[in-house]
Amino acid sequence: MTTTGMRTEFQAWLEAIGSEVEAGLRESLENSSLVGAPEGLREAVTHALLSGGKRVRPGLCLLAAEVCGVDRKAAMPAAVAVEMVHAYSLVHDDLPCMDDDLLRRGRPTVHAAFGEATAVLAGDALQALAFEVLARQPDSTLAVRQSLRLARAAGPAGMVGGQQLDMQLEGAGASASLAEVEQVHAGKTGMLVAHAFLLGVDLAMEDAGPWGQWALLIGRLFQATDDILDATRSTQELGKTAGKDNAAEKATLIAVLGLEGARGYAEDIAAQAQDLIPRLPMQQRSVEIAALPTYLLERCR
Amino acid sequence: MTTTGMRTEFQAWLEAIGSEVEAGLRESLENSSLVGAPEGLREAVTHALLSGGKRVRPGLCLLAAEVCGVDRKAAMPAAVAVEMVHAYSLVHDDLPCMDDDLLRRGRPTVHAAFGEATAVLAGDALQALAFEVLARQPDSTLAVRQSLRLARAAGPAGMVGGQQLDMQLEGAGASASLAEVEQVHAGKTGMLVAHAFLLGVDLAMEDAGPWGQWALLIGRLFQATDDILDATRSTQELGKTAGKDNAAEKATLIAVLGLEGARGYAEDIAAQAQDLIPRLPMQQRSVEIAALPTYLLERCR
Numbered sequence: 146m147t148t149t150g151m152r153t154e155f156q157a158w159l160e161a162i163g164s165e166v167e168a169g170l171r172e173s174l175e176n177s178s179l180v181g182a183p184e185g186l187r188e189a190v191t192h193a194l195l196s197g198g199k200r201v202r203p204g205l206c207l208l209a210a211e212v213c214g215v216d217r218k219a220a221m222p223a224a225v226a227v228e229m230v231h232a233y234s235l236v237h238d239d240l241p242c243m244d245d246d247l248l249r250r251g252r253p254t255v256h257a258a259f260g261e262a263t264a265v266l267a268g269d270a271l272q273a274l275a276f277e278v279l280a281r282q283p284d285s286t287l288a289v290r291q292s293l294r295l296a297r298a299a300g301p302a303g304m305v306g307g308q309q310l311d312m313q314l315e316g317a318g319a320s321a322s323l324a325e326v327e328q329v330h331a332g333k334t335g336m337l338v339a340h341a342f343l344l345g346v347d348l349a350m351e352d353a354g355p356w357g358q359w360a361l362l363i364g365r366l367f368q369a370t371d372d373i374l375d376a377t378r379s380t381q382e383l384g385k386t387a388g389k390d391n392a393a394e395k396a397t398l399i400a401v402l403g404l405e406g407a408r409g410y411a412e413d414i415a416a417q418a419q420d421l422i423p424r425l426p427m428q429q430r431s432v433e434i435a436a437l438p439t440y441l442l443e444r445c446r
Numbered sequence: 447m448t449t450t451g452m453r454t455e456f457q458a459w460l461e462a463i464g465s466e467v468e469a470g471l472r473e474s475l476e477n478s479s480l481v482g483a484p485e486g487l488r489e490a491v492t493h494a495l496l497s498g499g500k501r502v503r504p505g506l507c508l509l510a511a512e513v514c515g516v517d518r519k520a521a522m523p524a525a526v527a528v529e530m531v532h533a534y535s536l537v538h539d540d541l542p543c544m545d546d547d548l549l550r551r552g553r554p555t556v557h558a559a560f561g562e563a564t565a566v567l568a569g570d571a572l573q574a575l576a577f578e579v580l581a582r583q584p585d586s587t588l589a590v591r592q593s594l595r596l597a598r599a600a601g602p603a604g605m606v607g608g609q610q611l612d613m614q615l616e617g618a619g620a621s622a623s624l625a626e627v628e629q630v631h632a633g634k635t636g637m638l639v640a641h642a643f644l645l646g647v648d649l650a651m652e653d654a655g656p657w658g659q660w661a662l663l664i665g666r667l668f669q670a671t672d673d674i675l676d677a678t679r680s681t682q683e684l685g686k687t688a689g690k691d692n693a694a695e696k697a698t699l700i701a702v703l704g705l706e707g708a709r710g711y712a713e714d715i716a717a718q719a720q721d722l723i724p725r726l727p728m729q730q731r732s733v734e735i736a737a738l739p740t741y742l743l744e745r746c747r
Contacts, residue, residue: 181603186610190602237570241543242562261543262613265566266606269538269573273601276577280594285586292593293581300574301491302482305567309487312563 155440158433159204162217166203166224170194173225173278182270189259189267190274194232197250202227202341205363209345209356214428222282223291223344226275230299231337233271236264238308244389251384272299290347298340307332314396321396329396330368339364355424362418366441369411372398373445376407408445415442456741459734460505463518467504467525471495474526474579483571490560490568491575495533498551503528503642506664510646510657515729523583524592524645527576531600532638534572537565539609545690552685573600591648599641608633615697622697630697631669640665656725663719667742670712673699674746677708709746716743 174194179187203224210220239246239254240261247257256264275295282288297303311329314321339360346356353360372390376399380387390397398407415438422435475495480488504525511521540547540555541562548558557565576596583589598604611630615622640661647657654661673691677700681688691698699708716739723736 178598178601178603182601182607183610183614185614186602186607233570237566240563240566242541242566262541263610265538265541265543266610266613269534269569270602270606272570272573273597273604273606276593277597277601280590280597282590285590288590288593289581289583289586292577292589296574296578296581297479300479300483300578301487301571302479303574305571305574306483306487309484309564309567312567313484313486 154432154436158208158430159199159201162204162207163200165221166200166207166228167195169203169221169225170228173222173229174274176281177274177277179270179274185259185263186266186270189255189263190270192252192258193236193255193267193271194229196252200228201367202231202338205338205342206345208430208433209342209360210348211345212425212427212430212434213346213349213356215345215348217345220345220348222278223295223347224341226278226291226295227337227341227344229271229275229278230295230304233268233275234299234304234308234337236268236271240264243308243312244393246386246389248380249385251381275299287347290351291344294340294344294347298336303332303336303340304334305332307334307336311395316394317396319400321401323401326396326398326401327365330365330372330398334368334371335361335364337364338367354426355421356426359418359421359425362414362421363437363441366411366414366418366438369398369407369414370441370445373404373407373411375399376404377445411442411445415439455733455737459509459731460500460502463505463508464501466522467501467508467529468496470504470522470526471529474523474530475575477582478575478578480571480575486560486564487567487571490556490564491571493553493559494537494556494568494572495530497553501529502668503532503639506639506643507646509731509734510643510661511649512646513726513728513731513735514647514650514657516646516649518646521646521649523579524596524648525642527579527592527596528638528642528645530572530576530579531596531605534569534576535600535605535609535638537569537572541565544609544613545694547687547690549681550686552682576600588648591652592645595641595645595648599637604633604637604641605635606633608635608637612696617695618697620701622702624702627697627699627702628666631666631673631699635669635672636662636665638665639668655727656722657727660719660722660726663715663722664738664742667712667715667719667739670699670708670715671742671746674705674708674712676700677705678746712743712746716740 206224207217207220210217236255238244279288279292342360343353346353375390378387418438507525508518508521511518537556539545580589580593608630643661644654647654676691679688719739
């Protein structure tokens with residue numbers, strides 16, 4: 146199997162389940178308390194959640210369920226919930242007091258289209274909706290396990306904490322240490338990506354075992370390659386403003402290790418993930434799992 | 447029993463459980479993922495949650511549990527969770543793009559003390575922590591029931607939706623209809639106050655029965671008297687900027703009915719609540735329940 150072939154298998158998975166995920170997101174909104182919301186808020190929430198994107202987090206969640214031998218349909222509430230949390234974080238991240246961005250996935254950001262106050266509220270609403278979707282599941286034990294996982298991954302020691310650190314280190318640029326950058330990564334994006342996968346594993350087992358280590362490596366690799374993408378791609382290619390990290394002197398891998406150093410760093414994580422594969426207790430879909438580190442690495446080549 | 451005597455009984459309840467609630471809030475933070483958060487965020491979250499306040503929502507939650515014959519200790523996670531949601535909503539409400547307020551409970555608001563971006567993140571973190579606290583409970587069925595209730599009450603058809611409507615009607619002032627004001631009230635504050643009570647009822651029964659109607663009346667009465675307080679009290683008495691509703695030409699009861707009209711409206715809801723009391727299935731603490739409508743009415747006399 147060639148490298149390109151491996152990359153294509155995970156991409157093919159994302160494409161194969163793409164319409165399922167979009168339908169899942171749409172149905173979850175239609176069956177949620179959003180239907181009782183004021184129109185302006187409903188539009189802003191819908192704009193934030195249904196505006197495309199690669200849907201990597203739902204894809205990881207559904208893949209994890211299948212790999213563990215569970216029908217992926219059962220993982221859809223968790224897949225939707227994690228994407229809702231991701232979407233809310235983008236809305237708040239784009240606010241003038243945060244990254245101050247007007248463009249996201251090639252479209253106006255929520256505050257650019259609906260105003261700043263509505264953007265704050267739309268983000269808040271999406272976080273509440275995520276926990277509503279999880280709590281509506283008939284299996285209480287599963288719902289609580291996933292709810293606790295998502296709350297921790299999204300909360301002050303997870304995603305939100307990573308964003309706070311990222312902001313505190315703004316202007317530090319190259320003077321930040323690798324350890325500091327790794328701490329930002331572990332929270333900011335890595336944690337939610339890792340737990341997106343583990344929310345799928347939750348359907349099959351109480352103790353994630355080696356999947357826990359695997360998911361954390363995938364999360365770190367995702368954020369590492371995200372830093373490289375920001376530094377090397379144009380605004381048009383990214384669908385969001387490129388080169389912002391450098392402009393804000395953010396504490397990124399590139400600032401600390403340089404571009405080649407960052408690439409080497411990402412390759413090292415990918416190799417660790419590959420080495421772990423034989424120990425993963427897979428039931429099926431092993432080609433997509435095997436292709437995942439390479440897919441992440443390749444996207445910033 | 448005099449009116450003043452009845453008022454004192456619910457106040458006495460709030461005072462009696464005050465230190466328990468403060469301890470509950472503090473312990474919940476210490477046992478949550480907040481301990482792993484960056485210091486600046488930890489301080490902002492602590493500032494937002496542990497800065498006093500009457501703790502009416504936790505008080506209602508614990509009272510509901512006792513009234514239904516359940517040890518109030520068992521209701522503490524829900525009491526903490528609802529106060530976390532309330533605290534997060536205040537932090538976001540005070541932001542420059544929302545109410546733009548520098549003073550809350552006589553202290554600097556979170557964005558005044560820690561900056562705007564940290565205030566957005568601290569609010570986000572508090573919402574995640576609320577669902578973490580609920581999900582950590584050993585009884586999964588209860589945890590899910592409360593989580594679903596809190597998500598809906600806080601979300602786009604509840605508190606967040608009410609804030610959106612409130613904002614949309616800004617500048618409308620007296621030209622708003624009573625129905626519009628009631629819709630704002632039902633969401634904005636009424637919903638969370640009502641469901642604070644029902645989170646306590648959840649410990650005792652699956653179907654809240656007449657408690658549902660009671661809680662909604664209490665929620666409406668709370669918001670009605672809040673409007674009156676804003677119009678009649680000084681900034682020093684309120685511990686937050688007074689008269690803001692009028693300045694922003696908000697669609698309040700006062701704008702629509704006038705001060706005396708608003709008082710009559712609140713008295714009418716209180717009377718409906720009093721009439722309902724004989725039908726409430728109480729096990730104990732009936733004097734505090736009986737005193738509640740009068741307490742709310744009296745606070746703005």
